[in-house]
Amino acid sequence: MGLRKTTIAMLLLGTATLAGCDRLASGPADDSKIAETAVPEKVLWGDTHLHTGNSVDAFGFGNRLSPEDALRFAKGEEVTSSTGIKARLERPLDFLVVTDHAEGLGATKALYDAPAFMIRDPQMKRWRELMHQGPAGSLRATAEMLLARMSGKLPAAMMDKQASAKRTRSIWEAHIRTVDRYYDPGKFTSLLGFEYTLMEGGNNLHRNVIFRDNGDKVRQVDPLDPTKEIFPDQLWAYMDAYEKKTGGKVLAIPHNSNLSNGLMFMLTEPNGGPMSAAYARRRAAHEPVVEITQMKGDSESHPFLSGNDEFAGYGTVGWDTNNLANNQPMKPGDYAGSYVREALKRGLMIAQRTGVNPYQFGVIGSTDSHTALSAVEEDNFFGKHPGVEPSAHRATDGFIPGMPSGRMNWQSLASGYAAVWAKANTRGAIWDALMRREVYGTTGPRMVVRFFGGWGFTPEMLKGDWVHAGYKDGVPMGGTLPAGKGGKPSFIVSALKDPKGANLDRVQVVKGWTDAAGKSHEKVFDVAWSDPEHRKLVGGKLPKVGDTVDTDKATYQNSIGAASLATVWTDPEFNAAQHAFYYVRVLEIPTPTWVDFDKVKYHLNLGKEIPLKQQERAYTSAIWYSPAH
């Protein structure tokens, strides 16, 4: 029995006892009176991925905010950021999932609070001292801790299972209480969840785990520490056990496949053999949605994979050279297992071979902010973590100042949000929409996008109540086309600009399919665009929309582009014998990046390699087609 262990146990005594005795008699607000509409009428905006000071890295980065602060901010109340800046979200969110890292929940704070003379390990002692020196030291300590974690070299004392289990239990209990308290059915939904930070070999295999249920069920389990595996078998077993034990429901959302070095969407099983139907089924059942875009880059596709797609590669620069830990270079051969469009194609290939599609998932965007603030507007970007909250130097700092991350902070994206077509603003309705994939993601702007697939849609339908017709005679995004009665499938696509944002350039349908040999293909169709009188397809290619960005003022004009775009599109190349998917990508006209806003605000001279304009976008979940067997 070591001195250290007893000390930490003592330190924990106070909070553990408190947590144990102050359970609230009352649960969260009753949502049974909130009626669900027959079909989703209104899109809900939210963030499924946010960290507070309880996350082991966020605290080290200087995050001193709590889940309560995060919830208040998302609801539109003013909070003071960790660096002392007053912040209020102009448009509150409809829902939020605070997903602190399960691993080492509260551990950095515990180390910070521990008495120095009781820490024996020289490394930990150094980190504690650095953290007490102030923000710069804290960043440095955290960078070192992250590196040690990612290479499996954390001091044994930090891995004490019993101490961390106790700490986790007490923080989790407080977390559940707070999140339940802020649930305001019909108006604002707080869901319970955590992040499962699987990163074998420094490759990003992280998942956010999201519960459908209230605290009475969720508190029967603790958040799960990650293990060493490539497929999250133990997570899925944990999820099964939760559902069995409580009768509740839980799903998982993988993220940052772009930093997985090809491991997120494998064609094979971890042992190298081809993926079996059983495995494919297990994956699809637990992971109905993938996070396609966030601050650590965008995972839609890469120019290497989508050579004919001139808009591929948004937010990939800097994130495509190395894995998360920056300890394994990324080879182009790894990209296929790292990007979402290719995963959708691989899913078809596996479905063609086994009958089951492991990668029939929907997509959302989220922030992964470590500031406890879900803020991704370009003109008011709060950064990935408190070390890069607004300042004159953050654009040219490293992504994690003091850590050789291999990335510059200007490569961070002010992205993204999750859009959910739910039948009510409740835990159940939002979770159910995620499960049926009726969701989409944006890089931040709140464009509204509808997408229906069917067999008899005609352009005349757009004159009437096409939304209800879309549900009645077809399937919404996330769905699978029912068996056809011959002919070609048609799609209703309708997009509306962000009421406080930029006009739309174009709407595209991205199609993927497999041929008889089992090989996969992709093609991007421009289906609706602004100014069609003047912009005509030339050799199948649409001329650019134009560019009104003034990077010296960080402004753009809505004098180009369209406020809304809608069409009914029929796949001209449909082949009934081929597995296929279709998803929609909506592009805004060019606008300034957050870095350009910083440049103007702080009068910066920035290198030419730093992009000051971009075309933000929305990605919908796909609609799938399978040939009858």
Added chain:
Amino acid sequence: MSDWRDRLRRLLAEPLVHFLLAGAVVYALLAGRAPDLGERRIVVDRAVAEALVQRFVEAFHRPPDQGEIDGLIRDHVADQVYYREALRLGLDKDDEVVVRRMRRKLEQAAASDAETRTPSDAELQALIDKDPARYAAEPRLSFEQVYLGADNPAIRAQAPALLRQLASGQRVDGVPAPLERVHTGEDSATIAAGFGDEFAVALASQPVGSWHGPVKSGLGLHLVRITARTASAKPVLAKVRQRVENDWRAAAVRDAQARDYARMAKGYDIVIEPGH
């Protein structure tokens, strides 16, 4: 600093732990009470052991086996021994972390009532009465809108004819967009989130009844008919209970801690010398 450590190390070298394990018995401190410095008995009775087991179960969701129970007890005894020896050596004096920890414990103690108590309706009502505007039900609008697309002179020129059609009961579809035609009971923040600020402002002053327009929004132009308007209503506790309770709790914690501090500080003669 270094002599603390030396004393501590010397202490650790002694077979004190074994001696105590063999002969002595432990007394409970799980309540958090500091032991009398002269107290040399450490008693592990049934209550203590049960508390240890209980905490293990909370952490691991299973009962400990016999070996683990022995380990828990050994650990607990060691905790007590170290703790008391450390106090005897005065290691708690002027230690910044102990100071902060003690302060936090008292703050937590002061807050614990507010943290756990369910406030009475009267208390919540009092809070509402203090700032009724904060909890008042926001004015809500029900309206129908027809979206005409981006703002341009041609569309504006068509608007009067479309308004006449609507007035005569004909249906006007407008531009297809993922935008609901019928909106029921929305507050101004919701309207602004969907259409932009200027639209929400424009609707606020439009009378109930007939079709108007074109009204400008962040999306373009609309024809709008307000179908119902509810004025800002006096807050009703049942409808805002959770929000009031969250506010009550945050305030109650702050107040309890401030009161407790003021009470304790009164007992001290606080001298702040000039020049500092």
